[in-house]
Amino acid sequence: MDKYTALQVFEALSSGVRLDVFRLLVQAGPEGRVAGDISSALDIPPTNLSFHLKGLAQAGLVTAEQEGRFQRYRANIALMVDTIGFLTENCCGEGVSCELTGVAEGVCKP
Amino acid sequence: MDKYTALQVFEALSSGVRLDVFRLLVQAGPEGRVAGDISSALDIPPTNLSFHLKGLAQAGLVTAEQEGRFQRYRANIALMVDTIGFLTENCCGEGVSCELTGVAEGVCKP
DNA sequence: AAAATGCTTCAACTTTTCTTGAAGTGTTGA
């Protein structure tokens, strides 16, 4: 993963609205949710929701699929997990031990 | 972890400058780095760096310790790892399998 | 004590992001 991709991911999750939307989609699982469904579940006006969904989709954190006149969104959890790998790169290299950094086991040595 | 804490973490990492700083500190390990060191390593004016370090510290992603007239910063990787746990909460619950979501093994069932 | 160093805070400006109503696109059902 490159820095730009990671930055897009963090930017996407740096808004309360988008964080709520992503979490809702994570909990929805592979079925995902259609836009209007998300709008009413979180009480966000459709115009505003569309703006934020665009940001999440651009970052790759959600995928969009047309379903008749509905638009179904799904979370991409794998990208989120990969992003952590990017952040913890080299955190245990060069004589730096996991014990000292307090990092959970398995994170630094995948 | 609550939503506010997670949001602070993502906001903190949603800037290119702060992402660079955090990654530098992750790679620096437990020794950390003093502010002036970071400033010259990443070519960021001290004033601006101070602004961004404040954001990272407020989110809890870095800690600051005075060392004479220097200020030493260290990364808090554990918080980053915890934040992922928050995001993937319930992602495999209620009949939703990890296989379908494509999530790395062990993430959903810690 | 005075000057130098390391860093932060402040104030002002610039830039970006957010929010909302109005208008637009495509789809479905009467």
Next chain:
DNA sequence: TCAACACTTCAAGAAAAGTTGAAGCATTTT
């Protein structure tokens, strides 16, 4: 075909974040 529906795009104003030089505070050196 026409109205209703689901959602997105557009435009404009409001709010938040980023950047910089000048000034401030604390520590160290001379």
